[in-house]
Structures are given as C-alpha cells and as structure tokens.
Amino acid sequence: xxxxxxxxxTDEHYEQCDAFILPEEQIQFxxxxxxxxxxxxxxPDKFPVVIxxxxxxxxxxxxxxxxxxxxxxxxxxxxLRAFSIDARHxxxxxxxxxxxxxxxxxxxxxxxxxxITLAVNKKNIAAKSLYFKTGYVDxxxxxxxxxxxxxxxxFDLQKETAPQ
Numbered sequence: 001x002x003x004x005x006x007x008x009x010t011d012e013h014y015e016q017c018d019a020f021i022l023p024e025e026q027i028q029f030x031x032x033x034x035x036x037x038x039x040x041x042x043x044p045d046k047f048p049v050v051i052x053x054x055x056x057x058x059x060x061x062x063x064x065x066x067x068x069x070x071x072x073x074x075x076x077x078x079x080l081r082a083f084s085i086d087a088r089h090x091x092x093x094x095x096x097x098x099x100x101x102x103x104x105x106x107x108x109x110x111x112x113x114x115x116i117t118l119a120v121n122k123k124n125i126a127a128k129s130l131y132f133k134t135g136y137v138d139x140x141x142x143x144x145x146x147x148x149x150x151x152x153x154x155f156d157l158q159k160e161t162a163p164q
Contacts, residue, residue: 004058004094006105009037009048016057017050021087029124029147030084033060047109051085051098058089059098065110070143073115073154078106080118083127099134103157114158119143119150128153 009017017033033048037060040046045066051059060082067079080102085095106113118136120127131153141152 003092004051004053004097004101006098006101007050007052008109009041009050009060013050013057017060019086020060020084022084023087023090029121029127031082033082033084036062036082046081049105051094053089053094057086058094059083059085061098063106063110065113067117070141071119071152072117073139073152073156076112076114077117077154078110078113078115080116083118095130096134099130103135103155107157114156116155116157118153119145120153121145121147122149122151123147 007013014034014037017037020032020034022030022032037048040048040062045064047063047065049061049063050057051061061084062081064079064081067077071077071079083095102116106116116136117139118131120131122128122142128151134155136153136155139152139154143150143152
C-alpha cells in the first residue's frame with residue numbers, strides 16, 4: 001500500500017509548502033514550492049500538485065499543459081516542473097512512489113494527455129536515476145537551462161505503464 005498520495009494543490013497546502021526545506025545541493029536544480037505556486041495558480045495551463053503522507057505535505061510539483069515545444073514529445077504532452085521532496089522526508093521512497101503514481105494521476109485529471117515530459121539537468125544524477133527507474137526514457141533532446149544542459153525525458157502514457 002502506498003505511503004503517499006497525489007492531490008491537486010489548494011490554498012490549505014500553502015503553509016506546509018512554505019515550510020519546505022531543500023538541501024543546498026538541490027536548490028540549484030529545483031525551487032521552493034511557494035516560489036512558483038502563485039504564478040502557477042494564476043496560469044490556466046499550470047496545475048500545482050502536492051505529495052502527501054497522511055495529512056502532511058512531503059513533496060510538490062507542477063504539471064504544465066501546453067509547454068514550449070522544446071519540452072514536449074508531441075502536442076498533447078504535459079511537462080513535469082519544480083519537482084521536490086522536503087528534505088525532512090527524503091530517502092524514504094516518497095519521490096519514487098509519487099513518480100509511480102503520476103501516470104494514473106495524469107490519466108485521471110488530464111485524459112487527453114499522451115505523454116509526461118520533464119527536463120533534468122545532466123549533472124543531477126540522483127534525479128535522472130529516479131526518473132529512469134520509474135519508466136522515463138531519454139528522448140535525446142536537450143535544452144539549455146539556467147545552469148547548463150538539460151535532458152528531456154518522457155513517459156509515453158499510450159504504451160507504457162510504470163514499472164513495479
């Protein structure tokens with residue numbers, strides 16, 4: 001049975017998101033939830049999502065419909081952005097569980113979406129390992145991000161299911 005569950009963000013999650021702690025070495029690759037949630041809530045194409053263990057928010061990310069073409073594999077891709085797990089809850093398997101639940105969550109909330117894509121910095125070895133373990137494949141596309149090259153990974157919702 002899963003320890004965590006995905007939920008669409010609501011204002012009641014703000015306080016817990018604002019208390020997030022990220023290790024210094026991860027701040028270069030992601031951002032604090034409250035630094036991006038206001039813009040996301042006001043953008044009709046962005047959907048903030050929280051990862052909860054019981055009543056506690058342990059993680060956060062944004063699903064971005066209609067992202068720039070350089071970040072998608074087809075017209076109906078959704079882009080995973082700003083993925084983070086609070087430092088106090090890391091190394092407990094919550095990131096992997098959330099990524100395993102993501103395809104079903106996307107299918108439920110966005111049935112028109114055919115793929116989940118994400119950009120991961122080539123230096124972010126831990127994140128790349130997580131994404132590969134949870135069924136994402138390298139599209140061989142890359143973009144330049146604020147701190148270097150980012151690889152575009154994708155999960156094809158039409159033909160794949162998350163590994164067990």
